[in-house]
Amino acid sequence: MASRRLVVVGGVAAGMSAASRARRVDPQLEIVVFERSGYVSYGSCGIPYFVGGLVERLEDLVVYTPQFFREKRRIDVHVSHEVTAIDPRSHRVQVRRLSDGETWEAGYDVLVLATGAYAVRPPVPGVERPGVFVMRLLEDGMAMRRRVEELKAPAADAGRPPRAVVVGAGPIGLEAAENLRRLGCEVAIVEVMPQVLPGYHPELARIVEQELRRNGVEVYTGEPVAGIEGQGEAGPATAVSTPSRTLPADLVLVATGVRPQVALARAAGIALGATGAVAVDDHLRTSVPDIFAAGDGVEAWHRVLERPVWIPLGTTSNKQGRIAGENAAGGDARFRGIVGTAALRVFDLEVARTGLTREEAEREPRWEAVEVHVRHGSRAHYYPGRGPIDAWLVGDRKSGRLLGAQMVGPAGSVAKRIDVLAVALSAGLPVEEVAELDLSYAPPFAPVWDVALIAAREWLKDAALGSVPHAG
Amino acid sequence: MASRRLVVVGGVAAGMSAASRARRVDPQLEIVVFERSGYVSYGSCGIPYFVGGLVERLEDLVVYTPQFFREKRRIDVHVSHEVTAIDPRSHRVQVRRLSDGETWEAGYDVLVLATGAYAVRPPVPGVERPGVFVMRLLEDGMAMRRRVEELKAPAADAGRPPRAVVVGAGPIGLEAAENLRRLGCEVAIVEVMPQVLPGYHPELARIVEQELRRNGVEVYTGEPVAGIEGQGEAGPATAVSTPSRTLPADLVLVATGVRPQVALARAAGIALGATGAVAVDDHLRTSVPDIFAAGDGVEAWHRVLERPVWIPLGTTSNKQGRIAGENAAGGDARFRGIVGTAALRVFDLEVARTGLTREEAEREPRWEAVEVHVRHGSRAHYYPGRGPIDAWLVGDRKSGRLLGAQMVGPAGSVAKRIDVLAVALSAGLPVEEVAELDLSYAPPFAPVWDVALIAAREWLKDAALGSVPHAG
Numbered sequence: 001m002a003s004r005r006l007v008v009v010g011g012v013a014a015g016m017s018a019a020s021r022a023r024r025v026d027p028q029l030e031i032v033v034f035e036r037s038g039y040v041s042y043g044s045c046g047i048p049y050f051v052g053g054l055v056e057r058l059e060d061l062v063v064y065t066p067q068f069f070r071e072k073r074r075i076d077v078h079v080s081h082e083v084t085a086i087d088p089r090s091h092r093v094q095v096r097r098l099s100d101g102e103t104w105e106a107g108y109d110v111l112v113l114a115t116g117a118y119a120v121r122p123p124v125p126g127v128e129r130p131g132v133f134v135m136r137l138l139e140d141g142m143a144m145r146r147r148v149e150e151l152k153a154p155a156a157d158a159g160r161p162p163r164a165v166v167v168g169a170g171p172i173g174l175e176a177a178e179n180l181r182r183l184g185c186e187v188a189i190v191e192v193m194p195q196v197l198p199g200y201h202p203e204l205a206r207i208v209e210q211e212l213r214r215n216g217v218e219v220y221t222g223e224p225v226a227g228i229e230g231q232g233e234a235g236p237a238t239a240v241s242t243p244s245r246t247l248p249a250d251l252v253l254v255a256t257g258v259r260p261q262v263a264l265a266r267a268a269g270i271a272l273g274a275t276g277a278v279a280v281d282d283h284l285r286t287s288v289p290d291i292f293a294a295g296d297g298v299e300a301w302h303r304v305l306e307r308p309v310w311i312p313l314g315t316t317s318n319k320q321g322r323i324a325g326e327n328a329a330g331g332d333a334r335f336r337g338i339v340g341t342a343a344l345r346v347f348d349l350e351v352a353r354t355g356l357t358r359e360e361a362e363r364e365p366r367w368e369a370v371e372v373h374v375r376h377g378s379r380a381h382y383y384p385g386r387g388p389i390d391a392w393l394v395g396d397r398k399s400g401r402l403l404g405a406q407m408v409g410p411a412g413s414v415a416k417r418i419d420v421l422a423v424a425l426s427a428g429l430p431v432e433e434v435a436e437l438d439l440s441y442a443p444p445f446a447p448v449w450d451v452a453l454i455a456a457r458e459w460l461k462d463a464a465l466g467s468v469p470h471a472g
Numbered sequence: 473m474a475s476r477r478l479v480v481v482g483g484v485a486a487g488m489s490a491a492s493r494a495r496r497v498d499p500q501l502e503i504v505v506f507e508r509s510g511y512v513s514y515g516s517c518g519i520p521y522f523v524g525g526l527v528e529r530l531e532d533l534v535v536y537t538p539q540f541f542r543e544k545r546r547i548d549v550h551v552s553h554e555v556t557a558i559d560p561r562s563h564r565v566q567v568r569r570l571s572d573g574e575t576w577e578a579g580y581d582v583l584v585l586a587t588g589a590y591a592v593r594p595p596v597p598g599v600e601r602p603g604v605f606v607m608r609l610l611e612d613g614m615a616m617r618r619r620v621e622e623l624k625a626p627a628a629d630a631g632r633p634p635r636a637v638v639v640g641a642g643p644i645g646l647e648a649a650e651n652l653r654r655l656g657c658e659v660a661i662v663e664v665m666p667q668v669l670p671g672y673h674p675e676l677a678r679i680v681e682q683e684l685r686r687n688g689v690e691v692y693t694g695e696p697v698a699g700i701e702g703q704g705e706a707g708p709a710t711a712v713s714t715p716s717r718t719l720p721a722d723l724v725l726v727a728t729g730v731r732p733q734v735a736l737a738r739a740a741g742i743a744l745g746a747t748g749a750v751a752v753d754d755h756l757r758t759s760v761p762d763i764f765a766a767g768d769g770v771e772a773w774h775r776v777l778e779r780p781v782w783i784p785l786g787t788t789s790n791k792q793g794r795i796a797g798e799n800a801a802g803g804d805a806r807f808r809g810i811v812g813t814a815a816l817r818v819f820d821l822e823v824a825r826t827g828l829t830r831e832e833a834e835r836e837p838r839w840e841a842v843e844v845h846v847r848h849g850s851r852a853h854y855y856p857g858r859g860p861i862d863a864w865l866v867g868d869r870k871s872g873r874l875l876g877a878q879m880v881g882p883a884g885s886v887a888k889r890i891d892v893l894a895v896a897l898s899a900g901l902p903v904e905e906v907a908e909l910d911l912s913y914a915p916p917f918a919p920v921w922d923v924a925l926i927a928a929r930e931w932l933k934d935a936a937l938g939s940v941p942h943a944g
Contacts, residue, residue, distance in 0.1 A: 013920070046854050046915050060854040141914045171914075190658040303910075314920050315913045336908050342911035352912050382518050382532040417887030419922075420895055422910055426898030436808050438775075438894055440815035440824050440887040442643075443518050448485070448786050450891075 003030050003459045005111045006328050007108035010262070012044060013115035013314055014295025016064070017321025019075045022112075031074070032106065033467040034081040034095055038410055039138045045314050047141035048172065051148070051258035052179025058142060075129040086111065086268035088288045099360055103322055107337060110290045110328045112322060113265055113278065117258035117312045122167070128171065132238035132252045135172055144253065147456045148183050151250050158250075160184045165240040165249040167342055169223050171344045173255035177217050178347055180253075183205070188218035188247050195221055200353060201392050203373070204408045208346050220245070228252055233450030257311060273299045275310035278453040282334045284324040292319035292328050302339030304355050304403055305364070308351035316468035335456035340404070343415040350411050355404025355425045358394050367403065376451040378413040380443035389413055389451045393421075393431075393459055400430040407451070410425030420452050431456050475502045478800050479565055479580035481555045481568035481736065484516060485505030485786055486767025487586035488536070489793025490800065491547045494584075497801035503546070504578065506553040506567055511610045512538055517786050519613035520644065524651025525618070530614060542899040556581065558740035560760045576766050580798045585737055585750065586793060589730035589768035589784045594639070594800045599701030604724045607644055616725065620655050623722050630722075633658050637712040639697050639723040643816045645727035645937040646680070650819055659721050660690035662712060667693055672825060673843070673864050676880045680818055683918075687819045692717070700724055700908045730784060732769040747782035756796040756807045764800050766792035773809030776827050776875055776897055777836070783812060809895040812876070822883050824890035827876025827897045830866050839868040839875065844930045848923040850885040852915035861885055861923045864932055865893075865903075873900040879923070892924050903928050 006022050010013045011033045013372075016395060019031050033040065041063045049055045066077035070076070078095075085094040093111070096103045119134035121127045133144045153164035164180045166173045171192035171226035180187045189212065192367035195205035196212065212219050223242040227234040228249075230237045240247045271287035273279035278293045282301065284366070286293045297310035297321060316338055343352035371394050379386040385450055389409030395402050405421040407414040424434050435456035441448050474715045478494050480487045483669035484504045491503050497751045505512065520525045532720045538549035550567075556575070557566040565583070568575045580586035590688045591606035593599045605616045636652045638645045641663035661668070661684065667677035668684065668691060684691050695714040700721075732749035743759035745751035749764045752758055754773065758765050768784035770792060788810055798805040815824035843866050851858040861881030865875050876892040879886040896906050907928035913920050921929075 009495060042853055043854060043915070043920070045913070046852055047914055049855065052857060055854045063853070075495070123631070152891060175914075218880045265533070313913070315910065318920050336905070338910045341910045341912045343917070345912045345916040350917065354912070380515055380518055381517060382527045382534070383521065403566070412917060415917045416892065416913070419892045419909075419911045420888065422912070423892055423895040423901070426905065427895070427901060427911060429895075433808070433898065436791060437891075437898060438787065438810040438826070439815045439832060439891045440813045440826070440894070441517070441785070442647075442816045443515070443521055444817040445815070445884060445887045447823065448515070448517070449789050 002026050004109040005030040005032065005107060006110050006112065007106065007329055008033040008094070008112045008114060010114035010116055010295065011040035011077060011079070012042065012114070012295070013317040014116070014321035014324070015112065016041040016069070017183060017318050018112040018114060018292075018294055018325030019069070020073060021325030022329035023073050023075055023324045025326050029329055030076075032076045033078065034083050035079045035182070036082040036098070037137050037139060038079050039416055040069070040077055040079060042138050044136070047135055047138065048175035048179045049238065051135070051142050051145045051176065052182040054182065060139065060161070061138065063336075073422055076469070083264060086264060086291070088268055088291065108290075112324045112328050113270070113286065113291060113293040113297070115261040115264055115297045116293040119254070120257050120259055120262050121254050122225060122256050124225050124227050126230060126237065126379070129228055129230045129234065129237045131132070131230070131250070132228055132254060134254050135138050135176055136367035144251070147251050148185065152184070159360050160356050162250045163248050164189060164251050164253065165247050166253045166255060167240065168257065169221065170198065170257060171217070171251070171342070172253060174212070174346045176255060177212065177345060179261050179331040180427050181217060187216070188220065188244055188371065188422065190223050190247070191219070191221045192224045193221065197351065199357065200351065201357065201406050204392070204406055207390060207408050208349060208351060211347050211349045227395060229388045258296070260310060260312070262297055265293070265297070273308050273310070275299055275308065277310040278291065281309065283332070284320055284335055285327070292324040294324035301335065303337045309340070311338065313342060326392070341418060341422045343409055343418060349408055350401050350414045351408045352405040353404070354418050354422040356394055356403070357404060357406070361394050361396070361403045368398050369403070370397040370459065372394050372455060374451060374455045374458050376449070376454045377447045379445060380411050380447050387413065389417070391451045391455045393455045395431055395459060400432065402429060402431055402434055405455075417450070417452055430460050474920070475500050476581040477502040477504065477579065478582050478584065480505040480584045480586060480931050481558075481565070482586035482588055482767065483512035483549060483551070484514065484586070484588060484767070485789040486588070486793035486907040487584065488513040488541070488798070489765075489790050490797030491541070492545060492585060493794045493797030493802035494593055495545050495547060497798050497803050501801055505541070505550065508550070508570070509609050510551050510556040511609060512541070512549055512551060514606070514610050519607055519610065520647035520651045521606070522613050523617045523648065526651070526654065530903050532611065533610065546650040550807060555736060558760065558763070560734060560740055560763065563762065578761070583764070584796045584800050585742070585758065585763060585765040585769070586767040587733040587736055587769045590733050592729050592731050593726050594697060594728050595799055596697050596699050598702060598709065599705065599726065601702045601709045603702070603722070604700055604726060606726050607648055608730065615893040616723070619723050620652070620657065624656065634722045635720050636723050636725065636908060637662060637719050638725045638727060639694065639712065640727035641669065641691070642727060642729060642781065643814070645691070645725070646684070646818045647816060649684065650687070650724050653687055653689060659688070660668055662695050662697055662714055662719070663691070663693045664696045665693065669823065669829060671829065672823065673829065673878050675861060676823065676864070679708070679862060679880050680821060681822060683819050683821045689811045715878045730768070730782070732782060734769055737765070737769070745780050745782070747771055747780065751780065754790055755799050755804070757806055764796040766796035773807065775809045775811050782814070783810065783814070785814060810893050813890060813894045815890060817883055820883050821880055822886045824886045825878040826890050826894040827874070828866055829876060829878070831871055833866050833868070833875045841872050841875070842867050842869040842931065846923060846930050847925045848921070848926045849919045850882050851917060855915040859885065861889070863923045863927045865904055865927045868933060872904065874901060874906055889922070889924060890912045903931050907932055
């Protein structure tokens with residue numbers, strides 16, 4: 001019997017997780033991966049830190065090379081190869097080698113679609129000028145780092161620090177801003193929404209904005225970008241203009257979000273969900289037989305909302321990839337879904353969320369949204385290096401069910417605290433349970449009442465209270 | 473109508489939480505607190521750090537003073553007052569003022585017993601010599617710090633660092649060892665058990681022992697203390713002897729554990745549990761009407777074992793105190809219990825556990841204990857400052873239920889990760905759920921697969937596996 005062939009389209013987190021898992025499940029399977037870019041299996045989330053030089057070498061971001069996959073896992077990896085079409089009826093894909101444009105067809109028995117997401121460039125004049133970057137592929141990071149190094153080279157040195165403008169104050173924009181500061185750039189951020197980190201609580205955003213300013217980043221919120229200026233029609237970017245100001249720029253990073261890369265899926269007749277990303281069932285099957293999908297181009301079941309959402313994140317991509325690969329190889333794995341956990345560091349602050357914001361909860365008629373805020377220490381009140389953690393809990397007043405949480409605090413203090421609430425969300429714990437969780441305590445890393453407990457008690461209406469929150 | 477009177481016996485974490493909560497619930501209640509020591513409402517867990525000077529002033533450890541309680545909360549606090557007897561029939565306590573020995577009786581309508589635990593001194597010759605300390609009360613910490621300061625004073629300076637011997641390598645012994653090093657002492661630890669941190673996994677203990685040695689602490693495990701030597705019968709301690717060696721000592725800390733302080737309860741006819749601590753129901757009622765109990769002298773319901781245990785910790789004391797106070801004031805609060813979460817820092821390491829060890833699980837016939845170990849990074853593989861986290865999961869092979877976890881890793885990396893598993897324990901999550909939890913990720917504080925997920929996958933027997941654990 002001829003061996004079955006799995007074709008994986010896309011070779012970053014989801015694609016390589018799928019291929020590796022499939023190999024594990026079925027040692028006989030023929031596995032071929034086509035990746036359009038020049039790299040597979042790299043840590044995209046590290047790109048800002050590579051740009052900033054905190055991660056020195058590009059190779060540090062790459063987990064495994066194509067050679068490793070070929071030799072150690074018998075996975076036939078082709079970088080710089082684009083799959084340009086999928087024909088579900090004939091079970092064939094059309095492949096183009098980007099080095100010479102040669103095109104051919106390859107058959108598959110089963111396929112995993114892991115094409116990911118692409119960075120959006122807003123439709124403003126000048127957005128295609130040289131010196132305007134996005135931060136999505138490893139190649140993007142390399143180009144941006146090269147540009148900063150050019151600007152800092154003695155020949156180019158303008159006698160002043162390079163000036164960078166970041167368009168978009170989401171997680172990528174903020175991580176990039178920090179790293180551009182690390183490189184010695186002057187950095188300004190322009191955000192069309194009225195706050196940084198849209199999707200987080202406005203008060204949390206205000207704390208983050210202060211931290212950015214404290215670290216020398218100019219922040220302009222509520223300002224749309226009108227255009228990116230430069231020499232002539234197509235000369236390098238020299239400034240970013242908004243209705244209120246013109247910001248000089250030696251380089252511009254556009255970090256205004258990503259969209260699922262679904263052209264290939266759509267052309268193949270694969271159904272998209274209401275979010276615009278590829279729709280999948282709990283086994284990560286698409287609407288088309290023998291085609292699974294995973295990663296940043298795909299929806300995920302939201303366990304709190306109980307419907308599919310599109311929240312592209314590396315953790316979800318890796319998990320979905322594993323499951324798609326297992327099922328593509330004949331296994332029977334189910335993806336339970338996500339609860340919307342995300343986190344980032346911004347200079348000396350850490351920011352994290354899980355579940356729903358109040359606005360998101362308010363949009364659901366089944367719930368009566370309640371939100372509480374508390375500020376509590378990251379360590380025992382007497383222990384040095386203590387900082388405040390601001391925490392927000394969102395819940396349903398009627399059922400007492402926790403629906404979401406957000407926190408901001410000193411670096412190292414909140415990401416895993418949000419995870420505590422992420423587990424509570426997964427388990428559907430009521431707030432009374434959350435208020436009594438048996439959480440770890442010792443003076444160097446927690447107060448005796450952790451902020452999560454204090455917040456739950458605040459919700460229970462008796463937090464101002466008479467108790468002695470710190471003794472212990 | 474005359475107001476009802478609540479008498480609280482003991483004014484540290486549990487006692488003052490109870491008094492404060494009772495005030496909140498019933499503004500009319502007369503509340504009297506008797507505390508044998510000279511202080512109320514202080515952070516006992518900070519005492520090692522006060523000794524080490526990291527917490528500079530004694531007052532920093534005190535949350536609120538007796539004056540605060542009297543003036544702001546109308547709680548009548550008496551320090552240096554010992555309750556010497558409780559008569560449940562007449563609803564009266566006998567009180568002795570320690571300053572002058574005067575004794576009188578006071579009536580109560582309802583009573584909260586919060587007498588805590590006392591430090592055990594092993595019955596070896598010389599254990600009562602001057603220069604032998606325990607670390608339990610604020611007064612103990614003050615005495616010990618004073619002694620180190622004397623030893624370091626120019627007059628006493630022996631031309632060498634003061635030598636401290638710590639007897640007992642549990643959490644308090646290790647925290648004390650770190651702080652005595654911080655003060656410039658030479659420190660040796662003697663532990664009768666074959667490892668430091670009895671109750672933790674032996675391999676975890678080995679990692680901690682290395683960290684102690686790396687920081688200049690001598691460690692002697694498997695050695696009972698034979699005696700504490702000194703000048704004559706009652707002269708100051710000068711050495712600690714074991715069957716194998718004699719360790720010179722300018723000061724000795726005995727940190728061989730604590731026992732519940734139950735003499736008063738026993739004399740009053742209050743039932744003790746199988747653990748030897750005061751038995752309570754889920755409302756923290758004792759066997760005697762109108763007497764509640766809370767804190768380090770009291771049992772707590774273990775939600776995994778489903779029976780009462782005695783694990784004295786500040787977090788539990790505070791929670792129990794609140795609930796006892798609420799119920800004493802006429803409320804109806806239930807204590808759901810604990811899952812056995814505990815954590816500590818040892819120099820640059822953090823150690824934490826929740827739930828059961830393998831040995832504890834193996835003692836329960838209802839379970840078939842399984843244990844897995846993994847080592848995984850604390851941050852993305854390319855991010856600077858990454859260290860290894862060693863994690864152990866314990867579970868029931870038959871049901872797939874998580875029963876416990878332990879971790880050791882770089883400071884800041886494991887306490888809140890253990891909390892993630894503590895919540896999973898509280899919620900009774902099966903290992904398949906744990907393996908898929910939606911936990912936060914960003915390169916500065918986590919790898920894309922958190923160690924908790926890796927460990928759960930290892931349990932599920934497919935962790936060595938083909939996946940790409942770091943991409944993202």
